[in-house]
Amino acid sequence: MAALAHPTERLVLRLLTWADGLCNRLYTQRFNPLYQSGTIVVALYLALVVTGLWLTLFYRIGTPWESVASLTASPWTGNWVRGLHRYASDLAVIATAVHMLRMFAEGRSWGARALAWVTGGLLLLLLMICGWTGYVMVWDTFGEHLAREGARMLDALPVLSEPTSRAFTGEQPLPTAFFFLNLFAHIGIPLAMGVVFWLHVRRLARPLLLPPRPVMWLVIGALTATAVVWPLAMAPQADPLVLPLQVPADLFFAFWIPFTQDLSGGSALLLATALGLALLAVPGFTARRGAEAAAPSVVDEDICVGCVQCSLDCPYGAITMFERTSRRSDLVARVDSALCVSCGICAGSCSPMGVGPPGRTGRDQMDAVREFISAPQRRAGETVVICCDHGAGACASDVAAAGGVPYPVGCAGNLHTSVIEILLRGGAGGVLVLACPPRDCWSREGPRWLAQRVYHARAAELQPRVSRTRVRIAHASAGDRAHVVETVRAFAADAAALGPPDVGDTLDVGVECEAAPPRGEP
Amino acid sequence: MTRLDRALGAALAVAAMAGLVWASSAPMTAHGSPDALLRLAWSARPERIETCRQQSDEELARLPQHMRQAVVCEGTTAAYRLEVRYNGAIIGERVVRGGGLRQDRRLYVFEEFSLPAGEAVIAVRFERLDSGTPAVAAIENHPEATRPEREANQQQRGEAVPPRSSIEQRLRFSTRKVVLVTYDPERRALVAVQDAPRAAR
Known part of the structure; x- marks a missing residue:
């Protein structure tokens, strides 16, 4: 095998080795969730599709916040399903990050595996966009904050004759079409993820798609229990003429806001684009060349x-x-x-x-x-x-x-x-x-x-x-x-x-x- | 795996789930400043400024039959000067032109000013800059303009933002609240709004 050439890879590998050792000790190798990160994301995706279909039955694009509030108020059919949907998406972000770190640290990000890396990066981007549209659907203070930040960045692109941010000024009520488009994206993006996922595993023989059943049900069960024990609360409805001091933010999807909200929309967009491209270009940085590269069979x-x-x-x-x-x-x-x-x-x-x-x-x-x-x-x-x-x-x-x-x-x-x-x-x-x-x-x-x-x-x-x-x-x-x-x-x-x-x-x-x-x- | 490991494993799992729940709705500072916000937001059709002239018989004869128009107009859309005063002092000033590459689309205004909480007199002026003849006037005054042309231009006049609009009002700014100054197309005037329309349409 090729030698580990990059100090960053070695550093991440050391961290993962320590975490693996701890999880192996506490959960045994078979149940170590860190080994199952990629397949756990697929299991969570399925859970998200099932819970998402259920939630869609109750969502109303004409009264988004009210319909979600009514759903959240229902402990038997709504709250825990919404909680599971939300926590599953959060865990999917964590599991994706662990999976990417492992592939990076183990030097499995370049050469013939570059396609898997790039499509994995695209899957992460799609997961994030899907999460953002999900929060905007609710149209609470967090959803509005997310929409404003996104619109601010979008407005930096010189393609729109009117800035998107103007939609949230309070000048007029938000059109139903906005929520319809948002819902459409929230449902359509997971379908696109299915196609990208097919590319992601295309070069693998016998790809393992799901974790062992006990692990899968333990993860889903733990998230369901969490949703029951800590029921979700509704954030206040978005009001374009009120500037909330704080919003209840999902850090897994909005971790970037504290870093970008003081930047101009253009700078924030530039930064996000640079980071995205850097992530996709990792195979170029990590590729072993010359004598370092292990020769094919x-x-x-x-x-x-x-x-x-x-x-x-x-x-x-x-x-x-x-x-x-x-x-x-x-x-x-x-x-x-x-x-x-x-x-x-x-x-x-x-x-x-x-x-x-x-x-x-x-x-x-x-x-x-x-x-x-x-x-x-x-x-x-x-x-x-x-x-x-x-x-x-x-x-x-x-x-x-x-x-x-x-x-x-x-x-x-x-x-x-x-x-x-x-x-x-x-x-x-x-x-x-x-x-x-x-x-x-x-x-x-x-x-x-x-x-x-x-x-x-x-x-x-x-x-x-x-x-x-x-x-x-x-x-x-x-x-x-x-x-x-x-x-x-x-x-x-x-x-x-x-x-x-x-x-x-x-x-x-x-x-x-x-x-x-x-x-x-x- | 010892009993202690099992207990530690369960504790770690519960802690991880608690961390997930916390991070899933962690308080994030959205607007740290206690200031209020004056927001100017509207969109309107700018007046079209045109120079119209009557084509001579020779000119008309050179054109294919379906392109023969007695009056031809060339022009652009008006530019407007926006001025915002806070207790008499200018806090914002800019020229607003129509949207699009040719600046012939609807114009929009979207400005935000962070202001201290309390009462203040806000004056917003939105005045046309160009001195040319507005299209509606050019056509209406033209002896050769047809009736449909006159009607179409009268309708346009109703939709276009007036050459001069202003609002001067003492407003109460509350901490982290927005006062919106917008253009009301029905009244054809600038208005101040402090309660947002809620329902989606």
Whole structure:
């Protein structure tokens, strides 16, 4: 994987690692909401659509504030639904921000992922606009304040013959058409978000759209309980001839107002545009270039047996099978370098070790592990802990202190199962793979495929001759130091109880990895 | 996960939800100043100033039949000078022209002045600057103007802002309240408003 080149990325990553560690401790990895930020936004979107449709039934564009006030006064059918709608939109902003920060910190914002980043930025913008129109719909003091600030910025554009702000002067009542347009935008924008979301996940194979059900219902349930326990109150109706000292503002959607209300409309618009463009241009700033950029995977067509496993496992749909005329196979894998993010998952999925990023193919991994086991300090019966660089790799000293021998790898999902076998044949008492938590894999599906290769005979599987009692897969993030120590100790004790390992010959790649001989040969 | 972790996790979740609720309707200062506001806002059609002349028979003959008009007018819209006085002192002054690139659309006035609370005499003058003949007069006075042309111009005169409008009034300015001075097209005069129309239309 590419090195982290930007200090800002490192800083945000450090912060996220700490937060992940805390949430893993308090909620377990499975229920850590920070790992589910992207999918939580989708679940909240669905909740917003459902509650929004219900609220629309009661909204009147001729009497906006009065209709919302009447709805809010109804505890059974209105208030809690409105509360859920509002809090879900607030949480969607937070979850989107966490998701973006994670992608940024993990260096997943550039190259083939730039499309996802840019569309994610657009989704955030649409979410904000949708929220603004939602508040303007109510036409309370906050809605009016938001509308005035927005109109002030819009008026800086030299395209309108009359400033939009004039609509809110009190000279005339606001036309019903204004609220109709606002409602139209509030309903239409989520539809546009659906299209942009399709683009957002377009380059992903098997995109995970929703969080695990327990997490989803916990989040929705917590928001519903919040809406019931803290019922929403109505702010006073907007009056264009009254300047309220304070308005009850939703900071998730109006956090920018304190910074812009003292600026001229033009300056505020310029600032907002500059920040928006900077956000969309992040892939340009974070892109690794030259030697820093990890090279895309390559296929050795002389080795490829056309088994299609790499194209099935690739999390980004970057590998396609093509027909060929060859003594070896009818199909051959080819990598689309424009889509490949060099995650290296294909290296672990290829039995004959014919694909992977340069320097990280199965064969390269075999060379590295042989060097590791032949080191003079190796002792028979040691517990080798394979640590993913993005997770437990940061806890190498804790692993050593807990009695394990750390063996760092770029990504546990890249791991060819032969590496595990070689370690055991080389005298290791047990091999513990500390992969990242499944929903926080930088390569998306690494832990999932690894577990299937080790325990469920997915192609490129760990050979049946390898004792599973000496192999274990666990998950840890860089912030899970205590968990790492505990896991390593427990596994080392279990492995020690199995007695001394059977030390055998190391694997011969030439023999083991030639999955199928060329056709026509015995 | 220990029992303490579970309790801490629940406490953190409740705190997060409480934080969400607070931030969802946090008090935000919208208008920190205790001043009142004088707002001038109106939109009206500016008078059109035209020079009309009768086309000669030769000129008419050169034109296709459907384009032959006895009287042709060229012109622009009037500009107005807006002057605002607070207890006699000028606090605002500008020239207002019609909207649009050719300045031939409706003009609008939108000015705001922050003023201390209390009573004050406000004088607003809105006077035409250009000295040309207004279109309505130019056409009405023209001997060759047709009846429909005269009627159309009379209607326009009714819609256009008068050449001179003003209001001078002692007004009470309350803290964080707006006094609106606007143009009433029915009375064709500037008026001061202190209660907003509420219903949407």
